[in-house]
Amino acid sequence: MEINPVFHRVELVTGRDNWRKLQETRVILFGVGGVGSWTAESLIRTGVGHLTIVDSDRVCVTNINRQLQATTKTVGQVKVEALREHLLTINPRAEIVAIEKVYDLNSANEFDLDSFDYVIDAIDSLSSKVHLILEATKSKATIFSSMGAACKIDPTRIKITDISKTHGCPLARLVRQKLKEVRFRGKLKVVFSDELLENGVGEIGCGTGNCVFPKVVDVNGEKIDAHEWCSSKKQINGSLIHITGTFGFMLAGLVIQDVAEKNRPLVKIR
Numbered sequence: 001m002e003i004n005p006v007f008h009r010v011e012l013v014t015g016r017d018n019w020r021k022l023q024e025t026r027v028i029l030f031g032v033g034g035v036g037s038w039t040a041e042s043l044i045r046t047g048v049g050h051l052t053i054v055d056s057d058r059v060c061v062t063n064i065n066r067q068l069q070a071t072t073k074t075v076g077q078v079k080v081e082a083l084r085e086h087l088l089t090i091n092p093r094a095e096i097v098a099i100e101k102v103y104d105l106n107s108a109n110e111f112d113l114d115s116f117d118y119v120i121d122a123i124d125s126l127s128s129k130v131h132l133i134l135e136a137t138k139s140k141a142t143i144f145s146s147m148g149a150a151c152k153i154d155p156t157r158i159k160i161t162d163i164s165k166t167h168g169c170p171l172a173r174l175v176r177q178k179l180k181e182v183r184f185r186g187k188l189k190v191v192f193s194d195e196l197l198e199n200g201v202g203e204i205g206c207g208t209g210n211c212v213f214p215k216v217v218d219v220n221g222e223k224i225d226a227h228e229w230c231s232s233k234k235q236i237n238g239s240l241i242h243i244t245g246t247f248g249f250m251l252a253g254l255v256i257q258d259v260a261e262k263n264r265p266l267v268k269i270r
Contacts, residue, residue: 006091007047014260021263023049027255028111028141029120030054030103030132032083034239035146036122037068038248044087046256050095051087052116053080056102066241104128113139118255121145122248126171130178137186144254147172147192149247150199150237157195158246160254162187168194191250199237 003011011019025048029036032055057079063070069082080098087096101107113119119136123129136143148171166172169192260266
């Protein structure tokens with residue numbers, strides 16, 4: 001396989017064998033918001049050849065500050081479709097499957113996790129996140145998971161560790177509790193931060209009757225369910241792109257490093 005010049009700088013770091021392995025790697029990513037969208041960007045720009053992205057949401061104007069596919073031109077569009085279109089401009093040869101669906105207990109059996117090398121969890125919902133973690137750890141795939149990326153501003157406090165060693169993150173604490181309840185004994189590598197800022201008071205009205213994004217949108221004259229999730233959340237938290245993006249890049253980095261370690265470990269000079 002001749003190296004694609006787009007990935008010349010990737011090959012210089014990973015070596016040709018690892019780059020070829022990345023081309024063969026199959027990843028499924030659940031959640032393409034502030035964290036997941038940047039995970040997808042990094043995977044495709046590094047040469048991962050097969051990526052499935054799963055999310056049921058549409059682009060909201062309040063996503064523009066942190067989500068890759070969210071712009072003033074894509075508001076109202078299906079997130080996974082807008083992201084897929086963007087990613088194909090980077091690598092038209094990549095196999096990118098966009099699935100407009102929410103992952104939960106009811107839809108879980110529609111996903112064959114054994115057919116993937118990696119599962120990446122960037123889901124907001126606690127119940128769906130825990131269910132995916134349990135299902136993925138029983139599969140042949142390796143899972144990496146994102147904990148809470150909201151209400152943070154200091155990127156130096158973002159770390160990678162096992163879920164059992166997380167601290168200071170409310171979402172990670174809840175995940176640990178849920179996993180303990182079902183006597184989970186496995187390992188789960190996660191990205192988390194122990195920073196937690198007080199959530200500010202805004203006037204936007206997300207999740208209320210004054211929400212800027214309606215529950216139903218008009219697409220080519222057809223009324224379509226917009227899958228608005230804000231109203232189902234207990235609280236709408238603020239978040240910043242340099243934090244969510246770092247979470248996303250670190251998740252992608254875990255995949256890229258793992259591929260290299262399993263295939264042909266990189267030689268470290270220091």
